[in-house]
Amino acid sequence: MHQNTQPLVATHIEPLLTVNDLVVRFDSSRGTVHAVDGVSLSIKPGETLGLVGESGCGKSTLGRAIARLVEPQSGSVRLGGVDLTRLTRSGMRPYRRDIQVVFQDPLASLDPRCTVGMLIGEPLRIHGIGDRRQRRDRIADLLSKVGLSADSADRYPHQFSGGQRQRIGIARALALDPRLIILDEPVSALDVSVQAQILNLLVDLQSKLGVAYLFISHDLSVVEYVSDRVAVMYLGRIVETSTREKLWSSPAHPYTRALFDSIPRIDTGDLGRRRHMVQGDLPSAYNPPEGCHFHTRCPRAEEFCAVESPILRTVADSHVAACHFA
Amino acid sequence: MGEPVLSVDGLSVRFDRKGGALTAVDGLSFDISAGETLAIVGESGCGKSLTALALLGLVAAPGRIEGRSVKLQGRDILGLEGEALRRLRGNRIAMIFQEPMTALNPVLTIGEQIIEAITAHEDISHQKARDRAVSLLDRVRIADPRRRVNDYPHHLSGGMRQRVMIAIALACNPALLVADEPTTALDVTIQSQILELLDQIKRESGTAILLITHDLGVVSEYSDRVLVMYAGRKVEERTTRDLLKSPLHPYTRGLIAARPGRHHVNGLRTRLSEIPGMVPSLAEMPHGCGFAARCSFVVDACRIARPPLIPVGADGAVACLRIEEARASEHAAARCDAY
Amino acid sequence: MALVDIVAHIPPARIAQDNAFFRTARQPSAVVGVLLLGFVVAMALLANQIFPGDPLDFVGQPFQRPGEDPSFPLGTDMLGRDLASGIFHGARISLLIGAVATAMSLVIGVGVGAFAGYYGGKIDASLMRLTEFFQTIPPFLFALTIVAILQPSIATIVGAIGVTAWPSLARLVRAEFLKLRHGDMVQAEIALGASDMRIIFRHLLPNTLAPIIVSASVMVATAILTESSLAFLGLGDPNVVSWGGMVGAGREVLRSDWYIATLPGVAIVVAVLALNLLGDGLNDAVDPKQERR
Numbered sequence: 001m002h003q004n005t006q007p008l009v010a011t012h013i014e015p016l017l018t019v020n021d022l023v024v025r026f027d028s029s030r031g032t033v034h035a036v037d038g039v040s041l042s043i044k045p046g047e048t049l050g051l052v053g054e055s056g057c058g059k060s061t062l063g064r065a066i067a068r069l070v071e072p073q074s075g076s077v078r079l080g081g082v083d084l085t086r087l088t089r090s091g092m093r094p095y096r097r098d099i100q101v102v103f104q105d106p107l108a109s110l111d112p113r114c115t116v117g118m119l120i121g122e123p124l125r126i127h128g129i130g131d132r133r134q135r136r137d138r139i140a141d142l143l144s145k146v147g148l149s150a151d152s153a154d155r156y157p158h159q160f161s162g163g164q165r166q167r168i169g170i171a172r173a174l175a176l177d178p179r180l181i182i183l184d185e186p187v188s189a190l191d192v193s194v195q196a197q198i199l200n201l202l203v204d205l206q207s208k209l210g211v212a213y214l215f216i217s218h219d220l221s222v223v224e225y226v227s228d229r230v231a232v233m234y235l236g237r238i239v240e241t242s243t244r245e246k247l248w249s250s251p252a253h254p255y256t257r258a259l260f261d262s263i264p265r266i267d268t269g270d271l272g273r274r275r276h277m278v279q280g281d282l283p284s285a286y287n288p289p290e291g292c293h294f295h296t297r298c299p300r301a302e303e304f305c306a307v308e309s310p311i312l313r314t315v316a317d318s319h320v321a322a323c324h325f326a
Numbered sequence: 327m328g329e330p331v332l333s334v335d336g337l338s339v340r341f342d343r344k345g346g347a348l349t350a351v352d353g354l355s356f357d358i359s360a361g362e363t364l365a366i367v368g369e370s371g372c373g374k375s376l377t378a379l380a381l382l383g384l385v386a387a388p389g390r391i392e393g394r395s396v397k398l399q400g401r402d403i404l405g406l407e408g409e410a411l412r413r414l415r416g417n418r419i420a421m422i423f424q425e426p427m428t429a430l431n432p433v434l435t436i437g438e439q440i441i442e443a444i445t446a447h448e449d450i451s452h453q454k455a456r457d458r459a460v461s462l463l464d465r466v467r468i469a470d471p472r473r474r475v476n477d478y479p480h481h482l483s484g485g486m487r488q489r490v491m492i493a494i495a496l497a498c499n500p501a502l503l504v505a506d507e508p509t510t511a512l513d514v515t516i517q518s519q520i521l522e523l524l525d526q527i528k529r530e531s532g533t534a535i536l537l538i539t540h541d542l543g544v545v546s547e548y549s550d551r552v553l554v555m556y557a558g559r560k561v562e563e564r565t566t567r568d569l570l571k572s573p574l575h576p577y578t579r580g581l582i583a584a585r586p587g588r589h590h591v592n593g594l595r596t597r598l599s600e601i602p603g604m605v606p607s608l609a610e611m612p613h614g615c616g617f618a619a620r621c622s623f624v625v626d627a628c629r630i631a632r633p634p635l636i637p638v639g640a641d642g643a644v645a646c647l648r649i650e651e652a653r654a655s656e657h658a659a660a661r662c663d664a665y
Numbered sequence: 666m667a668l669v670d671i672v673a674h675i676p677p678a679r680i681a682q683d684n685a686f687f688r689t690a691r692q693p694s695a696v697v698g699v700l701l702l703g704f705v706v707a708m709a710l711l712a713n714q715i716f717p718g719d720p721l722d723f724v725g726q727p728f729q730r731p732g733e734d735p736s737f738p739l740g741t742d743m744l745g746r747d748l749a750s751g752i753f754h755g756a757r758i759s760l761l762i763g764a765v766a767t768a769m770s771l772v773i774g775v776g777v778g779a780f781a782g783y784y785g786g787k788i789d790a791s792l793m794r795l796t797e798f799f800q801t802i803p804p805f806l807f808a809l810t811i812v813a814i815l816q817p818s819i820a821t822i823v824g825a826i827g828v829t830a831w832p833s834l835a836r837l838v839r840a841e842f843l844k845l846r847h848g849d850m851v852q853a854e855i856a857l858g859a860s861d862m863r864i865i866f867r868h869l870l871p872n873t874l875a876p877i878i879v880s881a882s883v884m885v886a887t888a889i890l891t892e893s894s895l896a897f898l899g900l901g902d903p904n905v906v907s908w909g910g911m912v913g914a915g916r917e918v919l920r921s922d923w924y925i926a927t928l929p930g931v932a933i934v935v936a937v938l939a940l941n942l943l944g945d946g947l948n949d950a951v952d953p954k955q956e957r958r
Contacts, residue, residue, distance in 0.1 A: 054513035069852050096858035109849035111868045123857045161604050172857070191369035191540065193601035196584035200598050218514065221587030225598065245593065262518040264543030266570050266582065277522060278515040281483045297515075 015042035016179055016212050017066070017099075022075035022085075024058070024065050031286040035061040036072070037236035040312075043180060048206065048213040050227030050244070052220055052259070056285050058236040063182045063216045067101050068092050079180075097127060100173035104185035106165035110157045116143075116168050117153030123175040142171040146201060163194035167201065174205070182214045187222060199225060220263055224248060229318075232256050235285060235293040238312065240326075242319035252321035255294045292324070300325055329400060330357035331501050331534040332381075336394040337404075339376050339385055341608075347390070348608040350376050352558040358502065361528060363535040365549035365566070367542060367581075371605055373558040374538045378506045381536070382421055383411050399501055417447040420495035424507040426487035430479040436463075436490045437475035443497040462493040466523060485516035492523065499531065506538045521548045542582060546570055551641075554578050557605055557616035560635065564642035574644040576652050577601070577617045615645070623648040623655070695946020701939030705932075709756040716750035720906045724750075728922055742911070742925045743918055752932050755908040759936060762823055762892045763885040769827025770884055774834030775870070775877065781835070782842025783865055793839070796832045804829040808891055812900045819902045822895060826888045834880055841873040879947045886940035893933050908933050 024036035035058040043049045053059045065072045068084055077084045084095060103109040110119055117139050124135045140150045146167040157165055166186060173181050183202070187195040203226060206213060217223050223230055224244060231241040232253065240253040251257045258278040280297045283289055289296045295305035305324060312320040339351040351373040358364045366374045380391045383406060396404040398418055406414060415421075423429045431439060440459035441452065450458075456475070463471035466489040479487055488508060495503055505524065509517035525548055528535050537549055545552050545566060552569045554562040554577065562575040573579045580601040589596045603620045612618060614629040621628070627647055635643040646652070718724075727745040729737055739749040781792040799807075811825035845851060846869075854864045893909025895901055901910040908929040915926030 054515065064852070067856050069855055093858045096856060099856075101853065101856040103849045103853060105849060109853040111850055111854075111872065113871045114868075122854075122859070126858050126860075126863070163604070169853075172853075176857075192542075193369065193580060193584045194604070196586070196598040197600045197602075199586060200600060203595065203597075220514070221585065225586035225589055225595070244590070258515060262514045264518070264521070264541065264547040265587075266542050266546040266585070277518050281485055281516065282513065 013044060016045045016079070017043045018076075018078040019062075019066060020076045020078070022062070022065060022077065023073045024061050024070055025073050033285045034058075034236045034288070035285070036065060038075070039233075039236075039238050041231055041238065041241065043212050043214060045179065046206070046210045046212055047228045048215050048226050050223035050230040051214060051216045051233060052218065052223045052230060053233035054218060054259075054282060056235075056282065057233040058285075059216045059218075059233050060184055062233070063101070063184050063214060066214065067096075067099050067182055069101070093127075097176040098179045099182065100176060100178040100180070101182045101184065102166070102169045102173050102186050104188055106162075106169040107157060110165065110168060110172075112157055115154055115156055116148075116160075119157070119168060120153070120172050120175055123172060127176060129176075138175070142174055145174065145205065146171045161194075162190050163197055166190065166198050170198075170201065170205070174209070174211075177209075178211060180212045180214065182216070184216045185218070186215075188217065188219065195222070202226060220259060232259070235283065235288045237293060237322065239294065239323070240319075240321040241312070242316075242321075246316060246319050250316075252315045252319065252326040253294075253323045254298045254300050254325075256321075258297070292322075330359045330397075331399060332358045332536070333395070333397040334381070334393070335396070336392075337377065337380060337396060338392040339373065339380050340390045340392065342388045342390060345609075349611065350389075350558050350608060351380065354555075354560055356553055356560070356563065358534040358536060360501070360534055361532040362551065363525075363528060363537055363549045364551050364553060365537045365539055365545040366553045366555055367539055367545050368555035369540060369581075369605065372555040374540075374555050375506050377555075378421065378504045378536065378538050381502075381504060382415050382419055383407075413447065416443055416495075416500075417498045418500055419502045419504060420498070420500040422488070422491050422495050422503065422505045422508045424510050426484065426491045426511075427479065429491060430487060432479055435476050435478055436482070436493075440475075440490070440494050440497055443494045447498045458497070459493075462496055463490070465496065465527075466490070466493045468493075483516075484512050485519060488512060488516075488520050489523065492520075492527070496527065500533065502534045502536065503527075504536045504538070507540070508537075509544070510540070517544075524548070542570070542585060554581070557611060558608070559616060559632075560643075560645065561617065562642075562644045562646075564638065564644075565640075568639060568642060574638060574649050574652070575617075575646045576621045576623055576648070579652065580620075615647075621648075623652050692946035692949050694942045695950065698939050698942030698944075698946055701935055702943060705756050705936045705939060706760065708753045709760050712750075712753035712757055716747065716753050718750075720750040720754040721746060721904075728918075730922075731924055731928070739928055740924060742915060743922070748911070748925065748928055751906045751911050752908070752929055754906050755911060755929060755932065756936070758819070758902075758905050758907050759889045759892060759933075762819065762826065763888040763940075766823045766826035766830065766888040766892075767881055767884045769823065770831040770834060770888075771877070771881060773827070774831035775838050777831070778835040778838025778840075779842055779865055779870065782839035783846055783861065783869065785843075785846070789839070792835075796835050799829065800832045802829075805891060805894065809895060809898070809900065812895055817895070817900045817902055819905065822892055822900075822902060825895075826891050830884055830888060830891075834877070834884065837876060837880055838873060841876060842869055845869055845872060875947075879944050882940050882944035882947060886937045886944070889933065889936055889940075 019039060019041045022036055022039045023034070026033045026035055039062055041049065051059045051062065061070060064070045066077050072085055075085065079095060079098060082095065084092060087095065120139045120142055121135050124130060124138060130138060139153055143150055143152055148164065148167055157168060160168065187198050190198060199222065202213070205211065213226070215223060215226050227244050229241065229243050230247050231238050232255065233239065234255050240247065240251065240256050247256065251260060262278065278297050283296060289306065291306040291308050292310050295301040298305065310322045310324045312322045313326065315321050315326045335355050337351060337354045338349060340347040340349050354377060356364060366377060368374045376385065379385050381396065383391065385391050393404050395402045403414055437456065437459050440462055441455040444450065444455045444458055460471045460475055463474055468474050468486065468489055482490065509520050512520060521544060524535060527533060539545060549566050552564060552566050553560055554575065556577050562569065562578050569578065570582065573582055580599065583599040584601060586598055589598060601620055606612060606616060606619065612629065614631055615633050618624045618628045625648065633645045633647045635645045638644050723745040724747050725734065725737055725741050725745050727741055727743050729741040731738065731740040733740060737747050737749065739752065741747060777792050777796060781789040807829040808825040811828070812821055815821040850868065851864055854868060892907065893912065896907040896909030897913040899913060901907045911929035912926045919926050
C-alpha cells in the first residue's frame with residue numbers, strides 16, 4: 001500500500017540532467033516572446049521534478065526545448081556531460097534514447113494510420129534494436145507493462161479510450177529504456193477516475209524502472225501527488241523550486257501561495273473558506289512587466305519590485321525562491 | 327425554500343439512429359431554488375452538458391428531448407418552439423459556455439453584443455441599452471467599462487471574455503443561469519475570480535445557478551447541492567456538505583477518492599484509488615445499474631433492474647442497493663487505517 | 666460536445682467498418698462515376714479485340730450515318746474511317762495521357778508541396794516562388810506553347826500537361842503538411858529520433874493521401890480535357906487517334922454531318938463527368954465532418 005517516494009539518491013549524486021540559463025524566444029509579427037527566459041534546473045536519476053504554472057508560462061516550451069523539439073537561443077542542457085544544445089540533429093539521435101516525451105493528447109501524437117504494435121515498435125526500428133521476433137516480444141512486454149492486453153498490438157489508436165491511448169503513449173516512450181521521460185500534461189485530458197489509473201501506473205513504472213520524470217502540469221494536486229521536487233514557473237521564469245513537502249508546507253513566493261489559494265479544494269471541515277484571490281489577469285507574454293514579472297498582481301509588491309528583477313535565492317535547504325521578500 | 331425556480335421532471339435526451347435510439351440523458355429530475363447553486367458533476371460523456379443544452383432546447387437532430395415537465399417559475403417550458411423558445415432563451419434562462427471565444431462574435435464589439443442581448447428581449451432605446459451594457463460590465467468587475475465597451479473580443483484575455491459572457495447572460499436578469507464548465511478553459515487563478523463573481527451575483531440578485539462541472543473542488547466551494555450523474559442517470563443528489571462528508575453511492579466515493587493530492591503520509595506516497603474499467607458505451611448500456619461493471623459492491627440484483635432512487639436525509643437521494651454494505655466497508659477501512 | 670460524446674460511445678468495431686471505402690460506396694455520385702469510368706476503361710481495354718486494326722485506316726465509304734451500315738454502327742467520317750473504332754481506341758489514348766500526365770504532376774506536386782511544407786523557411790519560400798511562377802501562366806496556354814515548340818507526340822503532350830498541372834496540388838499538399846508539421850504527431854516522431862524522410866514518407870504522406878486522391882481524380886479529367894483541346898487545335902499526336910482530334914476533324918462538317926464531331930465529344934463528356942463525379946464522391950467520403958456522423 002505504501003511506497004517510498006524519496007528518491008533513492010543522496011544529494012551528492014550527480015544530476016542526470018542539468019539545464020543552465022536556457023532561453024527560448026519566439027519572434028512573430030506581434031513581437032518577441034521570451035517563452036523560456038533564463039531557466040536553470042536539474043533532475044537526479046530516478047526522481048520526479050514537477051513543473052507547474054499557468055497557460056503560457058513556458059513550461060511546455062521548456063520541456064520541449066530539453067528534448068530539442070524547439071531550438072533554444074542560448075544556455076545549455078547537459079545530459080551526462082554532453083551539452084545537447086550543441087549537437088546537430090543527427091548528432092542528437094543517439095541521445096534521444098535517453099530522453100523520451102509523452103504528450104497531453106495521445107490521439108494527436110500517435111499516427112492514426114499505424115497499429116499500436118507499429119507505433120510501439122517504431123522507436124526500436126528507428127534505432128535498429130533487435131530483429132523482427134525480438135521486437136515483437138518487446139512490444140508484448142511493453143504492452144503488459146502498461147496494462148494493455150497483447151492483442152492491442154493489432155488495433156488502431158482510435159479504437160481505444162483516452163486512458164488506454166495514454167498507456168500506448170507511455171509504452172512507446174518506454175521502448176528505448178530512457179533515463180528521463182518528459183511528461184507534458186499527461187493526464188490533463190483525462191477524467192479523474194482514469195487520471196488516477198495513469199498516475200498510479202507512472203508511479204509504479206518509476207519504482208520498477210528507476211526512470212526520472214519531468215512532470216509538466218497546470219494541476220497542483222496532480223503535481224503534488226507525483227513529484228519529489230517541484231519548480232513553479234511564471235511568465236518564462238522559475239520563481240520557486242523546492243521539495244514537495246517544503247513547497248506545500250511553507251511556500252516562499254507570493255505567486256506559489258496565490259496558486260495554492262486559488263485551487264478549489266474538497267476540505268470537508270473547511271467549507272465556505274474564503275480565500276485571498278490573485279487580482280488581475282496574466283500579463284501578455286509579449287510585453288511582460290519590468291522587474292519582477294509578478295509585481296502587477298502581487299499583494300506584497302513595493303515600488304522597487306517593478307524595477308529590479310529578483311534572482312533565485314536560497315531560502316532554506318534545497319529551497320530557492322525569486323522574491324525580494326522571501 | 328418556496329417554489330423552485332426550475333423544476334425538471336423525467337428529462338431524457340435520446341439520439342435516434344439505426345438499430346434503436348441511444349439514451350444520453352435518462353429520466354433526470356431535479357429542482358433549483360432561487361439563490362441556490364445546484365452542481366451537476368460527472369465525467370465526460372455522462373450527459374451533464376447535454377442536460378444543460380436540453381433545458382434551453384439546444385439539442386439538434388437527431389437528438390430528441392423528452393420528459394414529463396420542465397417548469398421554469400411554474401410554467402412548463404418543455405417542448406416550446408420557435409418564438410416562444412427564443413423569448414425564453416437569454417431572457418428567463420441564460421447560458422454561459424466553456425469556451426467564451428467561440429461563443430462571442432469576433433467582428434462585433436463586446437458593447438454591441440451586450441446591447442444586442444438586451445434589445446432582443448426588451449424594447450428600449452439604443453442609448454439606454456448602451457448605458458445598461460456599461461453598468462453590466464461594471465457589475466462583472468471589468469475595470470473602466472466605458473472604454474472597454476468598444477473593445478473587440480480578441481482584445482480581451484480569456485478571463486475577461488468569460489466576464490463579458492456573464493454580462494451578456496445577465497443582460498435581462500434571468501431567473502436561471504446555466505453555466506456549462508464555465509472555468510474549465512481558464513487558468514486556476516482566473517477560475518477562482520470567475521467563480522467568485524458568479525457566487526456574488528447569486529447572492530446579490532437571487533439568481534438560481536445550474537453549474538455543470540467535472541471538478542469536485544469547484545463543487546465543494548461554489549455549490550449548495552450536488553447531483554452526481556453517471557452514464558446519463560442521476561446516481562446521487564445531496565447537499566454539498568453531506569455529499570462530500572459522507573458520499574453514499576460507490577461511484578461518488580470513487581470520484582472523491584480518485585482525486586490526487588493529500589496522499590502523502592509521513593513523506594510516503596499512498597496509492598490513489600482507481601475506479602477500474604470505464605464508462606459503458608451508450609449503445610451497450612446495461613439493464614441494471616450503469617455502474618455495476620465497475621463497482622466493488624455489486625450483487626446480482628444490481629444487474630437485473632435499475633436501482634431506484636432512495637430518499638436520504640431531508641432532500642437527498644441515492645440510486646444504490648448496497649449503501650449499507652459500502653458504508654460498513656468504509657468503517658472497516660477506517661479502522662484499518664488507525665493501526 | 667454532445668456529438669463527440671455520442672461518437673465516443675460508438676463501439677470501436679463499427680468505426681472500423683466506417684472507413685473511406687464504405688463511405689465512398691454509399692455516395693450515389695461516386696457510384697455513378699465509378700460505373701461510367703468502368704465503361705470508359707472497358708472501351709479502352711477491349712478496343713483491340715472489338716476493333717482490330719488501325720482506327721486511322723480508311724475502311725469504308727465516307728459520311729455514313731450511324732446505323733446506315735451495320736458494320737459501322739456509329740458511321741464513318743469524311744475519310745471513311747470507322748467512328749466507333751476511333752472512339753474505342755481514343756479512350757486508350759485519353760486514359761493513358763490522363764493517367765501518365767497525372768502521375769507526373771503527382772510526383773512533382775507532392776514532392777514540392779511536401780518539402781516546402783515540412784521544411785518551411787527558405788526552402789518553402791523558394792519552392793513556393795517556383796510554384797507561383799508556374800501559376801502565373803494559364804496551364805493550357807503553357808502546355809500549348811510547350812507542345813508547339815517541341816513536336817506534338819504522346820510523350821511531349823504528356824510532358825507538357827504533367828509539367829503544367831502540378832502547382833495546385835503542390836499548394837494542397839503544402840497546406841496539409843503545414844497543418845501536421847507542428848502538431849504533436851511530428852514532434853513525437855522527432856522525439857523518437859525518426860529521420861525527416863521517415864516522418865515525411867511513413868507518417869505525413871499517408872495522412873494526406875485522402876485529399877491527394879480526390880484531387881488526382883479531377884486532375885485526370887483535366888488532363889483528358891487538355892489533351893482533347895490540344896488535339897482539337899491540331900496539336901495532337903498525328904500517329905494516334907484522339908477524341909479531341911476527331912472533334913477537330915469533324916468541326917468543318919458540323920452543319921451537314923453533326924455526328925462526326927458530336928460522338929467523340931460525347932465520349933469526352935462521359936469520361937470527364939465520370940472522373941469528376943468520382944472525385945466529388947471521394948471528397949464527401951473523406952470529409953472529416955462526415956466521419957463524425
